[in-house]
Amino acid sequence: MNLSRREQLTGRLFLIALVLVTLLPFVSMLSAALQPRGTVPTGLAWPSDPQWGNFVDAFDVANMSALLRSSLLIVAGVVPVAVLIATMAGFGLGHLRVPGGRFAFLLFLLGLxxxxxxxITPIYYQVRDFGLLNTRWAIILPLIGLYMPFAVFWMRAHFVNVPQELADAARVDGSNTWQLFWRVQVPLARPAIASLTILLFLWTWNQFLLAIVLVDDPAKRTMAGALGAFQGQWGTDQVLLCAGSLLILTPTLIVFLIFQRQFIKALLQGSLKG
Incomplete structure:
Protein backbone atom coordinates (compact mmCIF):
# COMPACT_ATOMS: atom_id res chain seq x y z
CA MET A 1 0.00 0.00 0.00
CA ASN A 2 2.85 2.38 0.83
CA LEU A 3 4.47 1.58 -2.50
CA SER A 4 1.20 2.27 -4.29
CA ARG A 5 0.83 5.66 -2.58
CA ARG A 6 4.41 6.49 -3.43
CA GLU A 7 3.81 5.59 -7.06
CA GLN A 8 0.67 7.72 -7.15
CA LEU A 9 2.52 10.67 -5.63
CA THR A 10 5.38 10.26 -8.09
CA GLY A 11 2.94 10.08 -10.98
CA ARG A 12 1.13 13.22 -9.87
CA LEU A 13 4.36 15.12 -9.42
CA PHE A 14 5.49 14.02 -12.86
CA LEU A 15 2.22 15.18 -14.42
CA ILE A 16 2.43 18.53 -12.63
CA ALA A 17 5.99 19.01 -13.87
CA LEU A 18 4.93 18.04 -17.39
CA VAL A 19 2.04 20.53 -17.32
CA LEU A 20 4.33 23.30 -16.10
CA VAL A 21 6.89 22.60 -18.83
CA THR A 22 4.12 22.54 -21.45
CA LEU A 23 2.50 25.78 -20.28
CA LEU A 24 5.75 27.70 -19.80
CA PRO A 25 6.16 28.72 -23.49
CA PHE A 26 2.53 29.91 -23.64
CA VAL A 27 2.91 31.95 -20.46
CA SER A 28 6.12 33.45 -21.85
CA MET A 29 4.38 34.38 -25.12
CA LEU A 30 1.43 35.88 -23.25
CA SER A 31 3.66 38.03 -21.06
CA ALA A 32 5.59 39.16 -24.15
CA ALA A 33 2.36 39.94 -26.05
CA LEU A 34 1.19 42.23 -23.24
CA GLN A 35 4.34 44.35 -23.20
CA PRO A 36 4.26 47.90 -24.66
CA ARG A 37 4.87 48.06 -28.42
CA GLY A 38 8.47 48.70 -29.38
CA THR A 39 9.96 47.04 -26.29
CA VAL A 40 12.00 43.84 -26.23
CA PRO A 41 10.34 41.21 -23.99
CA THR A 42 12.63 39.57 -21.45
CA GLY A 43 11.88 36.34 -19.63
CA LEU A 44 8.57 35.86 -17.84
CA ALA A 45 8.29 39.37 -16.43
CA TRP A 46 4.61 40.29 -16.21
CA PRO A 47 4.04 43.89 -17.37
CA SER A 48 2.83 46.37 -14.79
CA ASP A 49 0.39 47.79 -17.36
CA PRO A 50 -0.74 44.91 -19.67
CA GLN A 51 -1.45 46.11 -23.18
CA TRP A 52 -4.43 43.95 -24.15
CA GLY A 53 -4.93 46.16 -27.17
CA ASN A 54 -1.92 44.45 -28.78
CA PHE A 55 -4.19 41.54 -29.67
CA VAL A 56 -6.59 43.89 -31.46
CA ASP A 57 -3.66 45.46 -33.33
CA ALA A 58 -2.33 42.04 -34.35
CA PHE A 59 -5.79 40.96 -35.51
CA ASP A 60 -6.14 44.06 -37.68
CA VAL A 61 -2.58 44.14 -39.01
CA ALA A 62 -2.58 40.46 -40.02
CA ASN A 63 -6.08 40.75 -41.56
CA MET A 64 -7.09 37.75 -39.48
CA SER A 65 -10.76 38.01 -40.39
CA ALA A 66 -9.82 37.00 -43.95
CA LEU A 67 -7.39 34.38 -42.66
CA LEU A 68 -10.06 32.93 -40.40
CA ARG A 69 -12.46 32.64 -43.32
CA SER A 70 -9.79 31.05 -45.51
CA SER A 71 -8.84 28.54 -42.83
CA LEU A 72 -12.48 27.58 -42.28
CA LEU A 73 -12.97 27.05 -46.03
CA ILE A 74 -9.88 24.85 -46.24
CA VAL A 75 -10.92 22.84 -43.18
CA ALA A 76 -14.43 22.43 -44.60
CA GLY A 77 -12.94 21.18 -47.86
CA VAL A 78 -10.49 18.75 -46.29
CA VAL A 79 -11.89 17.24 -43.12
CA PRO A 80 -15.38 15.97 -44.13
CA VAL A 81 -14.12 14.45 -47.40
CA ALA A 82 -11.07 12.85 -45.78
CA VAL A 83 -13.12 11.41 -42.90
CA LEU A 84 -15.76 10.00 -45.27
CA ILE A 85 -13.24 8.35 -47.59
CA ALA A 86 -11.19 7.00 -44.68
CA THR A 87 -14.28 5.59 -42.95
CA MET A 88 -15.42 3.78 -46.09
CA ALA A 89 -11.91 2.51 -46.83
CA GLY A 90 -11.40 1.42 -43.24
CA PHE A 91 -14.68 -0.48 -43.35
CA GLY A 92 -13.68 -2.22 -46.55
CA LEU A 93 -10.20 -3.15 -45.33
CA GLY A 94 -11.08 -3.92 -41.72
CA HIS A 95 -14.48 -5.58 -41.90
CA LEU A 96 -15.30 -6.69 -45.43
CA ARG A 97 -11.77 -8.01 -46.01
CA VAL A 98 -11.93 -7.15 -49.71
CA PRO A 99 -9.62 -8.99 -52.17
CA GLY A 100 -6.21 -7.38 -52.23
CA GLY A 101 -6.98 -5.61 -48.98
CA ARG A 102 -3.77 -6.69 -47.29
CA PHE A 103 -1.66 -5.36 -50.13
CA ALA A 104 -3.58 -2.07 -50.11
CA PHE A 105 -3.14 -1.82 -46.36
CA LEU A 106 0.61 -2.32 -46.72
CA LEU A 107 0.67 0.54 -49.21
CA PHE A 108 -1.09 2.75 -46.68
CA LEU A 109 1.45 1.72 -44.05
CA LEU A 110 4.25 2.72 -46.40
CA GLY A 111 2.50 6.05 -46.82
CA LEU A 112 2.79 6.62 -43.09
CA ILE A 120 6.36 18.59 -51.54
CA THR A 121 8.35 18.97 -54.77
CA PRO A 122 6.32 16.50 -56.89
CA ILE A 123 3.13 17.90 -55.37
CA TYR A 124 4.17 21.39 -56.46
CA TYR A 125 4.70 20.35 -60.08
CA GLN A 126 1.49 18.33 -60.16
CA VAL A 127 -0.56 21.19 -58.73
CA ARG A 128 1.09 23.56 -61.21
CA ASP A 129 0.21 21.28 -64.14
CA PHE A 130 -3.43 21.29 -62.99
CA GLY A 131 -3.40 25.08 -62.89
CA LEU A 132 -4.27 25.20 -59.18
CA LEU A 133 -1.32 27.15 -57.84
CA ASN A 134 -2.26 30.08 -55.61
CA THR A 135 -5.75 28.67 -54.97
CA ARG A 136 -7.17 26.97 -51.90
CA TRP A 137 -7.56 23.79 -53.93
CA ALA A 138 -3.75 23.59 -53.98
CA ILE A 139 -3.96 22.97 -50.23
CA ILE A 140 -7.23 21.05 -50.01
CA LEU A 141 -6.63 18.32 -52.59
CA PRO A 142 -3.06 17.36 -51.54
CA LEU A 143 -4.02 17.33 -47.86
CA ILE A 144 -6.87 14.87 -48.49
CA GLY A 145 -4.43 12.50 -50.16
CA LEU A 146 -1.65 13.01 -47.61
CA TYR A 147 -4.01 12.31 -44.72
CA MET A 148 -5.29 9.03 -46.19
CA PRO A 149 -2.58 6.67 -44.87
CA PHE A 150 -3.10 7.65 -41.26
CA ALA A 151 -6.86 8.15 -41.54
CA VAL A 152 -7.46 4.74 -43.16
CA PHE A 153 -5.15 3.08 -40.64
CA TRP A 154 -7.07 4.76 -37.81
CA MET A 155 -10.51 3.70 -39.06
CA ARG A 156 -9.40 0.20 -40.01
CA ALA A 157 -8.17 -0.30 -36.45
CA HIS A 158 -11.74 0.29 -35.28
CA PHE A 159 -13.60 -1.81 -37.83
CA VAL A 160 -11.29 -4.80 -37.50
CA ASN A 161 -12.30 -5.10 -33.84
CA VAL A 162 -16.06 -4.91 -34.36
CA PRO A 163 -17.59 -8.34 -33.51
CA GLN A 164 -18.59 -10.29 -36.60
CA GLU A 165 -21.80 -11.36 -34.84
CA LEU A 166 -23.24 -7.86 -35.26
CA ALA A 167 -22.78 -8.00 -39.02
CA ASP A 168 -24.21 -11.52 -39.16
CA ALA A 169 -27.30 -10.41 -37.23
CA ALA A 170 -27.78 -7.46 -39.59
CA ARG A 171 -27.45 -9.76 -42.59
CA VAL A 172 -30.09 -12.07 -41.15
CA ASP A 173 -32.42 -9.06 -40.79
CA GLY A 174 -32.02 -8.40 -44.49
CA SER A 175 -29.45 -5.60 -44.49
CA ASN A 176 -27.22 -5.26 -47.52
CA THR A 177 -23.62 -4.06 -47.33
CA TRP A 178 -24.56 -0.38 -47.69
CA GLN A 179 -27.20 -0.60 -44.95
CA LEU A 180 -24.79 -2.56 -42.75
CA PHE A 181 -22.26 0.22 -43.12
CA TRP A 182 -24.55 3.20 -42.42
CA ARG A 183 -26.99 1.73 -39.92
CA VAL A 184 -24.74 -0.57 -37.89
CA GLN A 185 -21.05 0.18 -38.37
CA VAL A 186 -21.02 3.97 -38.58
CA PRO A 187 -22.97 4.50 -35.31
CA LEU A 188 -20.54 2.17 -33.56
CA ALA A 189 -17.60 4.05 -35.06
CA ARG A 190 -18.66 7.49 -33.82
CA PRO A 191 -15.88 7.79 -31.19
CA ALA A 192 -13.23 6.85 -33.76
CA ILE A 193 -14.75 9.19 -36.36
CA ALA A 194 -14.97 12.06 -33.85
CA SER A 195 -11.37 11.69 -32.75
CA LEU A 196 -10.17 11.44 -36.36
CA THR A 197 -12.13 14.58 -37.20
CA ILE A 198 -10.47 16.43 -34.33
CA LEU A 199 -7.00 15.34 -35.42
CA LEU A 200 -7.55 16.29 -39.06
CA PHE A 201 -8.99 19.64 -38.03
CA LEU A 202 -5.96 20.44 -35.88
CA TRP A 203 -3.50 19.29 -38.54
CA THR A 204 -5.27 21.22 -41.31
CA TRP A 205 -5.59 24.40 -39.25
CA ASN A 206 -1.91 24.27 -38.35
CA GLN A 207 -0.73 23.28 -41.85
CA PHE A 208 2.20 25.49 -42.69
CA LEU A 209 4.38 23.93 -45.40
CA LEU A 210 1.84 23.41 -48.19
CA ALA A 211 0.32 26.83 -47.61
CA ILE A 212 3.71 28.55 -47.93
CA VAL A 213 4.92 26.61 -50.98
CA LEU A 214 1.73 26.36 -53.05
CA VAL A 215 -0.08 29.62 -52.29
CA ASP A 216 1.43 33.09 -52.71
CA ASP A 217 -1.56 35.08 -51.48
CA PRO A 218 -1.56 35.08 -47.66
CA ALA A 219 -5.34 35.63 -47.65
CA LYS A 220 -5.81 32.20 -49.28
CA ARG A 221 -3.61 30.30 -46.84
CA THR A 222 -4.33 28.74 -43.50
CA MET A 223 -3.80 30.94 -40.45
CA ALA A 224 -0.61 29.06 -39.61
CA GLY A 225 0.64 29.44 -43.17
CA ALA A 226 -0.04 33.16 -43.10
CA LEU A 227 2.10 33.43 -39.99
CA GLY A 228 5.17 33.22 -42.22
CA ALA A 229 4.16 36.34 -44.11
CA PHE A 230 3.20 38.03 -40.86
CA GLN A 231 6.59 37.19 -39.38
CA GLY A 232 8.40 38.53 -42.42
CA GLN A 233 6.56 41.84 -42.21
CA TRP A 234 6.48 42.28 -38.43
CA GLY A 235 9.35 40.06 -37.30
CA THR A 236 11.12 42.97 -35.63
CA ASP A 237 8.04 43.74 -33.53
CA GLN A 238 8.26 40.82 -31.12
CA VAL A 239 5.30 41.99 -29.08
CA LEU A 240 2.97 42.01 -32.09
CA LEU A 241 4.40 38.72 -33.34
CA CYS A 242 3.67 36.98 -30.02
CA ALA A 243 0.16 38.41 -29.96
CA GLY A 244 -0.50 37.19 -33.51
CA SER A 245 0.89 33.74 -32.74
CA LEU A 246 -1.40 33.36 -29.74
CA LEU A 247 -4.40 34.42 -31.81
CA ILE A 248 -3.57 31.74 -34.37
CA LEU A 249 -3.17 29.07 -31.67
CA THR A 250 -6.37 29.94 -29.81
CA PRO A 251 -8.90 28.16 -32.11
CA THR A 252 -7.01 24.85 -31.96
CA LEU A 253 -6.77 25.02 -28.18
CA ILE A 254 -10.49 25.75 -27.90
CA VAL A 255 -11.42 22.85 -30.18
CA PHE A 256 -9.21 20.43 -28.29
CA LEU A 257 -10.50 21.52 -24.89
CA ILE A 258 -14.12 21.17 -26.03
CA PHE A 259 -13.70 17.74 -27.61
CA GLN A 260 -10.96 16.26 -25.43
CA ARG A 261 -13.36 13.80 -23.78
CA GLN A 262 -14.40 12.32 -27.12
CA PHE A 263 -10.77 12.08 -28.18
CA ILE A 264 -9.67 10.35 -24.97
CA LYS A 265 -12.72 8.05 -25.14
CA ALA A 266 -11.71 6.88 -28.60
CA LEU A 267 -8.13 6.26 -27.52
CA LEU A 268 -9.24 4.28 -24.46
CA GLN A 269 -11.73 2.33 -26.54
CA GLY A 270 -9.01 1.35 -28.98
CA SER A 271 -6.62 0.31 -26.21
CA LEU A 272 -9.26 -1.81 -24.49
CA LYS A 273 -10.17 -3.55 -27.73
CA GLY A 274 -6.55 -4.17 -28.59
Whole structure:
Protein backbone atom coordinates (compact mmCIF):
# COMPACT_ATOMS: atom_id res chain seq x y z
CA MET A 1 0.00 0.00 0.00
CA ASN A 2 2.85 2.38 0.83
CA LEU A 3 4.47 1.58 -2.50
CA SER A 4 1.20 2.27 -4.29
CA ARG A 5 0.83 5.66 -2.58
CA ARG A 6 4.41 6.49 -3.43
CA GLU A 7 3.81 5.59 -7.06
CA GLN A 8 0.67 7.72 -7.15
CA LEU A 9 2.52 10.67 -5.63
CA THR A 10 5.38 10.26 -8.09
CA GLY A 11 2.94 10.08 -10.98
CA ARG A 12 1.13 13.22 -9.87
CA LEU A 13 4.36 15.12 -9.42
CA PHE A 14 5.49 14.02 -12.86
CA LEU A 15 2.22 15.18 -14.42
CA ILE A 16 2.43 18.53 -12.63
CA ALA A 17 5.99 19.01 -13.87
CA LEU A 18 4.93 18.04 -17.39
CA VAL A 19 2.04 20.53 -17.32
CA LEU A 20 4.33 23.30 -16.10
CA VAL A 21 6.89 22.60 -18.83
CA THR A 22 4.12 22.54 -21.45
CA LEU A 23 2.50 25.78 -20.28
CA LEU A 24 5.75 27.70 -19.80
CA PRO A 25 6.16 28.72 -23.49
CA PHE A 26 2.53 29.91 -23.64
CA VAL A 27 2.91 31.95 -20.46
CA SER A 28 6.12 33.45 -21.85
CA MET A 29 4.38 34.38 -25.12
CA LEU A 30 1.43 35.88 -23.25
CA SER A 31 3.66 38.03 -21.06
CA ALA A 32 5.59 39.16 -24.15
CA ALA A 33 2.36 39.94 -26.05
CA LEU A 34 1.19 42.23 -23.24
CA GLN A 35 4.34 44.35 -23.20
CA PRO A 36 4.26 47.90 -24.66
CA ARG A 37 4.87 48.06 -28.42
CA GLY A 38 8.47 48.70 -29.38
CA THR A 39 9.96 47.04 -26.29
CA VAL A 40 12.00 43.84 -26.23
CA PRO A 41 10.34 41.21 -23.99
CA THR A 42 12.63 39.57 -21.45
CA GLY A 43 11.88 36.34 -19.63
CA LEU A 44 8.57 35.86 -17.84
CA ALA A 45 8.29 39.37 -16.43
CA TRP A 46 4.61 40.29 -16.21
CA PRO A 47 4.04 43.89 -17.37
CA SER A 48 2.83 46.37 -14.79
CA ASP A 49 0.39 47.79 -17.36
CA PRO A 50 -0.74 44.91 -19.67
CA GLN A 51 -1.45 46.11 -23.18
CA TRP A 52 -4.43 43.95 -24.15
CA GLY A 53 -4.93 46.16 -27.17
CA ASN A 54 -1.92 44.45 -28.78
CA PHE A 55 -4.19 41.54 -29.67
CA VAL A 56 -6.59 43.89 -31.46
CA ASP A 57 -3.66 45.46 -33.33
CA ALA A 58 -2.33 42.04 -34.35
CA PHE A 59 -5.79 40.96 -35.51
CA ASP A 60 -6.14 44.06 -37.68
CA VAL A 61 -2.58 44.14 -39.01
CA ALA A 62 -2.58 40.46 -40.02
CA ASN A 63 -6.08 40.75 -41.56
CA MET A 64 -7.09 37.75 -39.48
CA SER A 65 -10.76 38.01 -40.39
CA ALA A 66 -9.82 37.00 -43.95
CA LEU A 67 -7.39 34.38 -42.66
CA LEU A 68 -10.06 32.93 -40.40
CA ARG A 69 -12.46 32.64 -43.32
CA SER A 70 -9.79 31.05 -45.51
CA SER A 71 -8.84 28.54 -42.83
CA LEU A 72 -12.48 27.58 -42.28
CA LEU A 73 -12.97 27.05 -46.03
CA ILE A 74 -9.88 24.85 -46.24
CA VAL A 75 -10.92 22.84 -43.18
CA ALA A 76 -14.43 22.43 -44.60
CA GLY A 77 -12.94 21.18 -47.86
CA VAL A 78 -10.49 18.75 -46.29
CA VAL A 79 -11.89 17.24 -43.12
CA PRO A 80 -15.38 15.97 -44.13
CA VAL A 81 -14.12 14.45 -47.40
CA ALA A 82 -11.07 12.85 -45.78
CA VAL A 83 -13.12 11.41 -42.90
CA LEU A 84 -15.76 10.00 -45.27
CA ILE A 85 -13.24 8.35 -47.59
CA ALA A 86 -11.19 7.00 -44.68
CA THR A 87 -14.28 5.59 -42.95
CA MET A 88 -15.42 3.78 -46.09
CA ALA A 89 -11.91 2.51 -46.83
CA GLY A 90 -11.40 1.42 -43.24
CA PHE A 91 -14.68 -0.48 -43.35
CA GLY A 92 -13.68 -2.22 -46.55
CA LEU A 93 -10.20 -3.15 -45.33
CA GLY A 94 -11.08 -3.92 -41.72
CA HIS A 95 -14.48 -5.58 -41.90
CA LEU A 96 -15.30 -6.69 -45.43
CA ARG A 97 -11.77 -8.01 -46.01
CA VAL A 98 -11.93 -7.15 -49.71
CA PRO A 99 -9.62 -8.99 -52.17
CA GLY A 100 -6.21 -7.38 -52.23
CA GLY A 101 -6.98 -5.61 -48.98
CA ARG A 102 -3.77 -6.69 -47.29
CA PHE A 103 -1.66 -5.36 -50.13
CA ALA A 104 -3.58 -2.07 -50.11
CA PHE A 105 -3.14 -1.82 -46.36
CA LEU A 106 0.61 -2.32 -46.72
CA LEU A 107 0.67 0.54 -49.21
CA PHE A 108 -1.09 2.75 -46.68
CA LEU A 109 1.45 1.72 -44.05
CA LEU A 110 4.25 2.72 -46.40
CA GLY A 111 2.50 6.05 -46.82
CA LEU A 112 2.79 6.62 -43.09
CA UNK A 113 6.57 6.67 -43.43
CA UNK A 114 6.60 9.53 -45.97
CA UNK A 115 6.91 13.00 -44.44
CA UNK A 116 5.32 15.96 -46.17
CA UNK A 117 8.76 17.40 -46.90
CA UNK A 118 9.66 14.37 -49.03
CA UNK A 119 6.75 14.82 -51.46
CA ILE A 120 6.36 18.59 -51.54
CA THR A 121 8.35 18.97 -54.77
CA PRO A 122 6.32 16.50 -56.89
CA ILE A 123 3.13 17.90 -55.37
CA TYR A 124 4.17 21.39 -56.46
CA TYR A 125 4.70 20.35 -60.08
CA GLN A 126 1.49 18.33 -60.16
CA VAL A 127 -0.56 21.19 -58.73
CA ARG A 128 1.09 23.56 -61.21
CA ASP A 129 0.21 21.28 -64.14
CA PHE A 130 -3.43 21.29 -62.99
CA GLY A 131 -3.40 25.08 -62.89
CA LEU A 132 -4.27 25.20 -59.18
CA LEU A 133 -1.32 27.15 -57.84
CA ASN A 134 -2.26 30.08 -55.61
CA THR A 135 -5.75 28.67 -54.97
CA ARG A 136 -7.17 26.97 -51.90
CA TRP A 137 -7.56 23.79 -53.93
CA ALA A 138 -3.75 23.59 -53.98
CA ILE A 139 -3.96 22.97 -50.23
CA ILE A 140 -7.23 21.05 -50.01
CA LEU A 141 -6.63 18.32 -52.59
CA PRO A 142 -3.06 17.36 -51.54
CA LEU A 143 -4.02 17.33 -47.86
CA ILE A 144 -6.87 14.87 -48.49
CA GLY A 145 -4.43 12.50 -50.16
CA LEU A 146 -1.65 13.01 -47.61
CA TYR A 147 -4.01 12.31 -44.72
CA MET A 148 -5.29 9.03 -46.19
CA PRO A 149 -2.58 6.67 -44.87
CA PHE A 150 -3.10 7.65 -41.26
CA ALA A 151 -6.86 8.15 -41.54
CA VAL A 152 -7.46 4.74 -43.16
CA PHE A 153 -5.15 3.08 -40.64
CA TRP A 154 -7.07 4.76 -37.81
CA MET A 155 -10.51 3.70 -39.06
CA ARG A 156 -9.40 0.20 -40.01
CA ALA A 157 -8.17 -0.30 -36.45
CA HIS A 158 -11.74 0.29 -35.28
CA PHE A 159 -13.60 -1.81 -37.83
CA VAL A 160 -11.29 -4.80 -37.50
CA ASN A 161 -12.30 -5.10 -33.84
CA VAL A 162 -16.06 -4.91 -34.36
CA PRO A 163 -17.59 -8.34 -33.51
CA GLN A 164 -18.59 -10.29 -36.60
CA GLU A 165 -21.80 -11.36 -34.84
CA LEU A 166 -23.24 -7.86 -35.26
CA ALA A 167 -22.78 -8.00 -39.02
CA ASP A 168 -24.21 -11.52 -39.16
CA ALA A 169 -27.30 -10.41 -37.23
CA ALA A 170 -27.78 -7.46 -39.59
CA ARG A 171 -27.45 -9.76 -42.59
CA VAL A 172 -30.09 -12.07 -41.15
CA ASP A 173 -32.42 -9.06 -40.79
CA GLY A 174 -32.02 -8.40 -44.49
CA SER A 175 -29.45 -5.60 -44.49
CA ASN A 176 -27.22 -5.26 -47.52
CA THR A 177 -23.62 -4.06 -47.33
CA TRP A 178 -24.56 -0.38 -47.69
CA GLN A 179 -27.20 -0.60 -44.95
CA LEU A 180 -24.79 -2.56 -42.75
CA PHE A 181 -22.26 0.22 -43.12
CA TRP A 182 -24.55 3.20 -42.42
CA ARG A 183 -26.99 1.73 -39.92
CA VAL A 184 -24.74 -0.57 -37.89
CA GLN A 185 -21.05 0.18 -38.37
CA VAL A 186 -21.02 3.97 -38.58
CA PRO A 187 -22.97 4.50 -35.31
CA LEU A 188 -20.54 2.17 -33.56
CA ALA A 189 -17.60 4.05 -35.06
CA ARG A 190 -18.66 7.49 -33.82
CA PRO A 191 -15.88 7.79 -31.19
CA ALA A 192 -13.23 6.85 -33.76
CA ILE A 193 -14.75 9.19 -36.36
CA ALA A 194 -14.97 12.06 -33.85
CA SER A 195 -11.37 11.69 -32.75
CA LEU A 196 -10.17 11.44 -36.36
CA THR A 197 -12.13 14.58 -37.20
CA ILE A 198 -10.47 16.43 -34.33
CA LEU A 199 -7.00 15.34 -35.42
CA LEU A 200 -7.55 16.29 -39.06
CA PHE A 201 -8.99 19.64 -38.03
CA LEU A 202 -5.96 20.44 -35.88
CA TRP A 203 -3.50 19.29 -38.54
CA THR A 204 -5.27 21.22 -41.31
CA TRP A 205 -5.59 24.40 -39.25
CA ASN A 206 -1.91 24.27 -38.35
CA GLN A 207 -0.73 23.28 -41.85
CA PHE A 208 2.20 25.49 -42.69
CA LEU A 209 4.38 23.93 -45.40
CA LEU A 210 1.84 23.41 -48.19
CA ALA A 211 0.32 26.83 -47.61
CA ILE A 212 3.71 28.55 -47.93
CA VAL A 213 4.92 26.61 -50.98
CA LEU A 214 1.73 26.36 -53.05
CA VAL A 215 -0.08 29.62 -52.29
CA ASP A 216 1.43 33.09 -52.71
CA ASP A 217 -1.56 35.08 -51.48
CA PRO A 218 -1.56 35.08 -47.66
CA ALA A 219 -5.34 35.63 -47.65
CA LYS A 220 -5.81 32.20 -49.28
CA ARG A 221 -3.61 30.30 -46.84
CA THR A 222 -4.33 28.74 -43.50
CA MET A 223 -3.80 30.94 -40.45
CA ALA A 224 -0.61 29.06 -39.61
CA GLY A 225 0.64 29.44 -43.17
CA ALA A 226 -0.04 33.16 -43.10
CA LEU A 227 2.10 33.43 -39.99
CA GLY A 228 5.17 33.22 -42.22
CA ALA A 229 4.16 36.34 -44.11
CA PHE A 230 3.20 38.03 -40.86
CA GLN A 231 6.59 37.19 -39.38
CA GLY A 232 8.40 38.53 -42.42
CA GLN A 233 6.56 41.84 -42.21
CA TRP A 234 6.48 42.28 -38.43
CA GLY A 235 9.35 40.06 -37.30
CA THR A 236 11.12 42.97 -35.63
CA ASP A 237 8.04 43.74 -33.53
CA GLN A 238 8.26 40.82 -31.12
CA VAL A 239 5.30 41.99 -29.08
CA LEU A 240 2.97 42.01 -32.09
CA LEU A 241 4.40 38.72 -33.34
CA CYS A 242 3.67 36.98 -30.02
CA ALA A 243 0.16 38.41 -29.96
CA GLY A 244 -0.50 37.19 -33.51
CA SER A 245 0.89 33.74 -32.74
CA LEU A 246 -1.40 33.36 -29.74
CA LEU A 247 -4.40 34.42 -31.81
CA ILE A 248 -3.57 31.74 -34.37
CA LEU A 249 -3.17 29.07 -31.67
CA THR A 250 -6.37 29.94 -29.81
CA PRO A 251 -8.90 28.16 -32.11
CA THR A 252 -7.01 24.85 -31.96
CA LEU A 253 -6.77 25.02 -28.18
CA ILE A 254 -10.49 25.75 -27.90
CA VAL A 255 -11.42 22.85 -30.18
CA PHE A 256 -9.21 20.43 -28.29
CA LEU A 257 -10.50 21.52 -24.89
CA ILE A 258 -14.12 21.17 -26.03
CA PHE A 259 -13.70 17.74 -27.61
CA GLN A 260 -10.96 16.26 -25.43
CA ARG A 261 -13.36 13.80 -23.78
CA GLN A 262 -14.40 12.32 -27.12
CA PHE A 263 -10.77 12.08 -28.18
CA ILE A 264 -9.67 10.35 -24.97
CA LYS A 265 -12.72 8.05 -25.14
CA ALA A 266 -11.71 6.88 -28.60
CA LEU A 267 -8.13 6.26 -27.52
CA LEU A 268 -9.24 4.28 -24.46
CA GLN A 269 -11.73 2.33 -26.54
CA GLY A 270 -9.01 1.35 -28.98
CA SER A 271 -6.62 0.31 -26.21
CA LEU A 272 -9.26 -1.81 -24.49
CA LYS A 273 -10.17 -3.55 -27.73
CA GLY A 274 -6.55 -4.17 -28.59
Missing amino acids: TLPFEAV
